[in-house]
Amino acid sequence: xxxxxxxxxxxxxxxxxxxxxxxxxxxxxxxxxxxxxxxxxxxxxxxxxxxxxxxxxxxxxxxxxxxxxxxxxxxxxxxxxxxxxxxxxxxxxxxxxxxxxxxxxxxxxxxxxxxxxxxxxxxxxxxxxxxxxxxxxxxxxxxxxxxxxxxxxxxxxxxxxxxxxxxxxxxxxxx
Amino acid sequence: xxxxxxxxxxxxxxxxxxxxxxxxxxxxxxxxxxxxxxxxxxxxxxxxxxxxxxxxxxxxxxxxxxxxxxxxxxxxxxxxxxxxxxxxxxxxxxxxxxxxxxxxxxxxxxxxxxxxxxxxxxxxxxxxxxxxxxxx
Numbered sequence: 357x358x359x360x361x362x363x364x365x366x367x368x369x370x371x372x373x374x375x376x377x378x379x380x381x382x383x384x385x386x387x388x389x390x391x392x393x394x395x396x397x398x399x400x401x402x403x404x405x406x407x408x409x410x411x412x413x414x415x416x417x418x419x420x421x422x423x424x425x426x427x428x429x430x431x432x433x434x435x436x437x438x439x440x441x442x443x444x445x446x447x448x449x450x451x452x453x454x455x456x457x458x459x460x461x462x463x464x465x466x467x468x469x470x471x472x473x474x475x476x477x478x479x480x481x482x483x484x485x486x487x488x489x490x491x492x493x494x495x496x497x498x499x500x501x502x503x504x505x506x507x508x509x510x511x512x513x514x515x516x517x518x519x520x521x522x523x524x525x526x527x528x529x530x531x
Numbered sequence: 532x533x534x535x536x537x538x539x540x541x542x543x544x545x546x547x548x549x550x551x552x553x554x555x556x557x558x559x560x561x562x563x564x565x566x567x568x569x570x571x572x573x574x575x576x577x578x579x580x581x582x583x584x585x586x587x588x589x590x591x592x593x594x595x596x597x598x599x600x601x602x603x604x605x606x607x608x609x610x611x612x613x614x615x616x617x618x619x620x621x622x623x624x625x626x627x628x629x630x631x632x633x634x635x636x637x638x639x640x641x642x643x644x645x646x647x648x649x650x651x652x653x654x655x656x657x658x659x660x661x662x663x664x665x666x667x
Contacts (some may be wrong), residue, residue, distance in 0.1 A: 418566065430560040431603040432579050468565040470572025473644065478574050480653075489573060489650040503647040513647055 391443060392416060395450055407457035408452075415466035416446050421470055438494065445469065445477040445492040448500065448518035455524040458464045464530060481529055488529045492518060504529065544630035547591075551616030555587035555626070555638060556598045559609045561662055565654070571656075573649035584639025587613075589628060595659035601634070601655030610660035617655040621648050 381432065396413060421436040429436060453464060465483060475494030481487065488504035499515035512528055523527040549555075573620040578585050588598040595610040602608040618624055623642040631637045642648070 405598075415567065421566070425562060428561055431607065432558075432560070433578075466567070468568055468570070468572060470565050471563055471574045472572075473577040475573055476574075478572050478649075480573065480650075487650060487653075489646055489653075491646045491649075501646040503645075503650045507652075 364446070391445055392446055395447060396454075407454065407460075408463065409453060409457070411466045412449065412464075413451055415469055416449060419445070419469035419477070422477070425471070429471075434471070434473075435494075437471065437475055437477070440496060441475060441477055441492060441494050444496065445479065448490075448492060449479065451518075451520075452526055456523045462530070465524065483529060486529055488512075488525070489524075490516075542632055542633075543636045546630065547628050549589055549591075549615055549626050549628050549638060551614070553615050553627075554590040554593050555613050555615060555618065556590065556593060556639070556659060557585070557587045557611050557613070557656075558598070558602050559611045561607050561609070564662075571609075571653075573653050575611075576644050576652040578644060578648045582639070584625075584627065584629075584641035585644065587638050587640060588634070588636040589638045591636070592630075593634075598636075599660050609658060609662045611656045612659040613656050618652075621651045621655075624648065625663060 392413065396409070420442060423439060423442060426436045428434065442462070456464070465481065468478075468480045470478045470480065472491050477492040479490045479492065486504060486506040488502065490500055490502040492500050500518045501513075501515050503511075503513040504525075505511045512525070516525070557575075559571055559575050562572050565572055576585065588601075590612075595612065599605050599608065599610050615626055617625055618640055621642075625641040626638060627641060628638050644652075
């Protein structure tokens with residue numbers, strides 16, 4: 357679903373600096389931050405109770421700082437970060453977290469979102485003796501990779517399709 | 532040649548084995564920090580384009596301060612430190628002494644820095660020189 361949302365929003369949102377557009381079930385706000393707000397709006401449609409993900413939204417929004425780095429931002433030749441990678445990372449997080457929280461009366465902490473290698477994004481949680489690192493690659497055709505472990509020596513690792521939400525990863529992290 | 536050696540420059544420093552109990556220092560750029568937590572993210576554990584391994588400085592021949600002064604912009608870098616034995620415990624990581632003519636301490640950590648490796652590096656590093664001190 358996130359992939360369809362991304363394609364639709366890209367077609368429509370660049371025409372004006374500020375626009376209001378009201379199709380069947382959602383409207384655009386402002387261009388800046390508009391993508392994020394609209395993805396959240398669409399994901400939340402029909403959910404009762406509505407999960408509080410304001411801290412997640414804030415973390416995602418703050419990660420936009422990486423888009424301003426530019427190439428060689430670390431004085432060691434690292435490449436900069438693109439809007440496309442930020443959108444994929446945002447959609448992945450919102451897919452996973454909102455789907456995970458459906459029907460649950462719990463919350464989940466916001467992850468750290470930091471610069472990854474080669475234009476990728478790193479998303480990192482550390483909760484209750486468990487850690488989980490997910491890397492969203494710059495190449496939109498490449499799979500994301502993840503690694504997690506806990507104090508007991510249990511390990512989860514592999515690759516995943518960020519366009520489809522699967523709850524089991526966050527279930528493992530929070531159990 | 533004597534003057535060069537005294538200045539830390541040698542044409543062919545001998546390659547040595549680095550024992551597990553020694554330490555490695557590494558630059559950590561401020562942009563890798565998560566503003567929310569103040570912690571460094573795992574992205575700083577990477578191999579630069581064109582190099583065979585992640586560059587570090589062996590504690591036998593360098594202090595943290597000496598490595599810090601070598602940075603292009605010391606004010607933008609902290610120095611982290613890792614125990615060699617703990618680095619070697621991360622899958623596929625190989626520590627090699629690779630001295631340069633003007634940098635006898637230069638060493639590299641070879642091996643892919645995949646998601647698993649980077650997650651494990653986050654567990655073993657410590658701050659040797661924090662950013663606040665580096666900015667002074």
